[in-house]
Amino acid sequence: MKITDIKVHLVRLPPRRDHNWASKMSTPIGHTAIIELETDEGIVGWGESPAGATWGGSHMRYYGESPETVRLVIETHLLPAIKGMDPVDISLIHDAMDKVIKGHPYAKAAVDIACYDAAGKALGVPVSTLLGGAHKNSIEVAHSLGIMDLDKCYAEAEAAVAEGALTIKCKTGLDTERDVTLVRELRRRLGDDIKIRVDGNEGYASVAEAVAVTRRQEEFNILLCEQPVMGAAGLGKVAARIESPVMADESAWTVQDILELDALDAAACISLYVTKPGGLFKARQVGDIAGHLGMYADIGGSIETGIGNAANLHLASATKIATLPSVCPVSTPEGAAGPKTAGIYYLDDLIAEPFKFENGRVFAPEGPGLGIEVNREKLARYAV
Template sequence: MKLSDCTTFKISVPNRRHHTWASKMSTPIGHHAVVRLETNDGIVGWGESPAGETWGGSDMRYYGETPETVCHMINDHLFPAIKGMDPVQISTLHNRMDKVVKGNPYAKAALDMAIYDIMGKALDRPVCDLLGGDFRDGIEVAHSLGIMPVDKCIEEAKIAVDEGVLTIKCKTGLDANRDVELVRRLREEVSETIKIRVDGNEGYSSVSEAVRVTKAQEEYGIMFCEQPLMGARDLARVADRIDSPIMADESAWTMQDIIELDGLNAAQYISCYVTKPGGLYRAKQQADLAGALHMSVDIGGSIELGIGNAANLHLGSALPNAILPSVCPVTKPKGCKGPEIAGIYYLDDVVSEAFDFVGGRVLRPKGAGLGIEVDIQKIKEYSL
């Protein structure tokens, strides 16, 4: 079996509402790169990359990518380097990709995902089995409230909870008073039992501001606080002065970052997902390293469509330490049954079937590979 053909697409899928966070306030979600790989014996695998130009590491350590750079890297550098290789040899494939392109994990992740999809289809096994087996069959959904007025957040959170969500994630970081008020009102008006997590996306301007906001939010009960500000050393200064655990996301791109975070006592949790480390292969390695350092992970991401979401759900199923509620969307193509608001960010999808949402959890698709059927008509409809 050899990798023989590669096609890339740039797509844009309509949003349910404008979804924002502190480092992404203007560009809409859903502008993603999609890759279709094929082998010489006709097996097809799919990958997706929700690359964003404003999404990089702390202090410019890692650069933003876009669907355009992802397609360029794949077409002009990465695929030519792996064409003709056996898709089962995942370690050598990554080694080859890393030799021809430094960095650019979002481009490598799209190929890695498609390669795992092919491997699974060739072996008739789900991708989670190729990562070591399944610890669970889905991930608890944290419904993400983008940065919106507090009233609008409360209104949406009430519907999401009525539809079965058990955890709310608040995007914060731009307005300290609003961020405290939001958590206070969620606790009072939505439910005493919902779990609340907050994500500042590096938005706070100082250690003292991050500490003040988080301590005030702790009065109303938060599970943990994600990346309130930039840089591992400042995260450590915040961690020292608050009670809740800190999750690193923008500060955790590589194995070296995780070792540094641990050394500084900067984070107890890591946001781990397929794209940021450069694919499922590296994500599994990073999560295992985090586990060895007694850190738990969530399955984060960038509001993937069905292809990337399936990959994240297979990853989350296979990680013993992926125990935290995560912003895995509830994939639901137009016209399919499912929630209207809970875990829903798009009005349509590029896969044919909705993912099951049961007991506050989104279940990974069953079947070989990623377990999804991609609707090529939808890819064409939403191509840019």
């Protein structure tokens, strides 16, 4: 089987509401690049890059991409480098992509996902099998509130819990009093059985501020404190002064980042993405190294459509240390059965069938490859 072409579709899904965090308060979610990889055997592999111009690593170590830059990089650099290669040869494909252009992990991740989808379809196995096998078939959903008015946060959290969500993720980092009030009030309203985690997205002005806020939040039993300040060194200083586990996200992209976090004793856990390392192939390496160092993980992302989210869920299945509740959407096309709030960020999706949601968990699609069918009518409807 040989790669013959890659088409890049730019789409924008309609959001259920605005979804913002400390480092992203303007650009909407749902604007993404969808990758259609064609082969000489007629097998099509699908991939996705939810690249964001305001999303990157700490201290500009990794920089913002966008759907438009993803399309340019794939069409100008990556496709010519891998055309004629077998999508099953994923290590060789990554070598070819890395030789032709440095960086651009979100563009490379989209191609990587599409190669895994095509390879799985050709071999008749799910992507999780290609990643070494499934330790589980689902992951607990952490419903993310985003930064919005407190009353809206309370109402949405209560609605998500009523539909079965067991964990609420609070976006924080812009207003310390708001951040403490939010956690305190959610605990009062939701009770002791619902897990609450906080994510500052590097938003706090100093280690001292992050420590002071987190200590106050800890009075209400938080699950973890995610990336309150910028950089591994800052995370290490926070971790030494609070009780809750610190999770690294913006500071955890590559294997080298994980080694740095470990050396600084900066994080107990990481947010493991398909996209940040440059695809499933390298994400599995990041997860393995983190596991060997005694870390654990959630599966993070950028609120993907069902295409990218399917890749997230196969990574979750194949990654033993991915035990934490994760912001993996319950991808659901318009009109399909399923929750209306819990894990729902869009009014529609590009996939034909909704993902299963049961007992607070979202399940990886079954079937070869990613296990999804893309609705081409929706792909055209939401094109930009």
